[in-house]
Amino acid sequence: MTHWASLVVFAILVPALIILWGLPDRTADAWAWWIVPDASAIFLGAGYGAGAYFFLRTFLGRQWHPSAAGVLGAAFFAGLMLIATLIHWDKFNHGDAPLVGALVFYGWVGVYIVSPFVVMGLWCLNRRTDSGQPAPSEPIVPQRARLVGVGALAAAAVFLLSPQTMIDAWGWRLTPLTARVIGCLTAQVAVGALWLSVDRRWSAWRLIVQTYFVATALLLVGAARARGTTSTAGAR
Amino acid sequence: MTWLYLGGLLAGDVALAVLYRSMSRQERLRDGAV
Numbered sequence: 001m002t003h004w005a006s007l008v009v010f011a012i013l014v015p016a017l018i019i020l021w022g023l024p025d026r027t028a029d030a031w032a033w034w035i036v037p038d039a040s041a042i043f044l045g046a047g048y049g050a051g052a053y054f055f056l057r058t059f060l061g062r063q064w065h066p067s068a069a070g071v072l073g074a075a076f077f078a079g080l081m082l083i084a085t086l087i088h089w090d091k092f093n094h095g096d097a098p099l100v101g102a103l104v105f106y107g108w109v110g111v112y113i114v115s116p117f118v119v120m121g122l123w124c125l126n127r128r129t130d131s132g133q134p135a136p137s138e139p140i141v142p143q144r145a146r147l148v149g150v151g152a153l154a155a156a157a158v159f160l161l162s163p164q165t166m167i168d169a170w171g172w173r174l175t176p177l178t179a180r181v182i183g184c185l186t187a188q189v190a191v192g193a194l195w196l197s198v199d200r201r202w203s204a205w206r207l208i209v210q211t212y213f214v215a216t217a218l219l220l221v222g223a224a225r226a227r228g229t230t231s232t233a234g235a236r
Numbered sequence: 237m238t239w240l241y242l243g244g245l246l247a248g249d250v251a252l253a254v255l256y257r258s259m260s261r262q263e264r265l266r267d268g269a270v
Contacts, residue, residue, distance in 0.1 A: 139262035141255070151244060171238030202259040209252045216245050223242065 002122050006059040006067075009074075009119075012111060013052035019104070021045025021222055029098045032105040033091050033177070040178040042222035047185040050215030057207055064126045066207045069199070071123045073192030079116035080160065080184040085109070088177040132199070139202040149193025156190050159183025172226075 019030050024041035028034040035041040051074065058067040085092070085108070095102040134140060159166050163179035174182070192208055199205070 137266050139259045139266070141259070155241065155244075166237065169237035202263070205255075206259070209256055212252060213249065216249050219245065220242070 002064070002067075002071075002126055003059060005118070005122055006055045009115075010052050010055040010059060012107070013048045013055065016048040017045055017052055019045070019100075021049055021218060024222075024226070028101070030100040030104065032101070032108040033093060035178060037172055037226070039172045039223065039226040040174065040181075042226050043219065044178075044181055044185070046215055046218035046222050047188075049218045050211050053214045054207065054211040057210075061207070063203075065130045065132075065199075065201070065204050068123065068127065068130065068204065069192040069195040069208050070211060071119060071126075072195050073188040073190075075116060075120035075123055076191045077184050077188035078112060078119055080187055081181070082112040082116055084160075084177065084180040084184060085112055087180070091175070091177050134201045135203070140200045141196075141202055141205055147197070149190045149197060152186050152190035152193060156183050156187035159186060 019026065020035075020041045022045070023030065024035070024038035024045065027036075027041050031041070035044070054067070054070045054074075058070070061067060092108075093101055093105050095105050097105065159179050160183035163174070163176045163183070166179045166182070167174045167176070170179070189212070196205055196208060
């Protein structure tokens with residue numbers, strides 16, 4: 001079940017990557033809300049791109065535990081995104097958009113109503129299958145490497161609980177909704193990292209580390225592309 | 237703040253790259269490839 005669910009999530013995330021990261025100036029017509037400036041769309045698109053990589057590898061993988069931390073992080077991400085959607089409901093297009101934008105809106109609502117519970121349910125079901133014990137002679141992650149995530153949790157808390165603080169300090173124009181979306185992505189990293197902080201197995205870390213590399217690569221390339229595109233007209 | 241955030245991401249990249257290299261080397265040693 002997790003196998004095929006991962007493929008479904010991958011299939012959902014790829015169009016999000018294409019629209020947000022690849023065509024960030026088209027969100028007025030092709031996304032659930034108009035995201036301005038491009039940098040904010042690229043930021044979210046980078047997160048979805050890394051998620052697509054993670055869920056494709058989870059689909060292709062044969063063991064559960066390499067994906068456990070990422071699936072837990074995704075469940076928290078989806079739950080926080082549902083809350084952000086409800087808080088900022090008036091910022092969405094409500095289907096009043098060209099076909100793609102309307103489809104994305106209805107897809108967004110459906111995905112974030114269902115996915116927090118389904119993904120968390122999959123994590124709970126699969127957790128029982130993992131003994132948590134390292135295989136013989138498996139590399140063990142050193143203690144000092146387990147601190148990743150504490151800083152991310154603190155940053156996520158500020159984004160989510162006091163978005164105006166980040167809006168005032170950020171390098172490009174954020175809105176309360178885009179600030180909270182960045183907070184959701186940051187919280188996802190924090191939750192995954194904190195879960196890994198109690199797992200010594202390198203096999204539990206490897207895919208998550210690779211996914212982090214994909215996310216930061218997309219983010220940095222995207223940030224370079226977005227330089228100078230700081231228009232704020234119509235920002236939501 | 238943006239630069240602090242992006243700097244934190246990059247610092248994480250470097251730390252994780254070092255970890256990845258170290259763990260991969262241990263795996264190769266275990267498998268007798270080194």
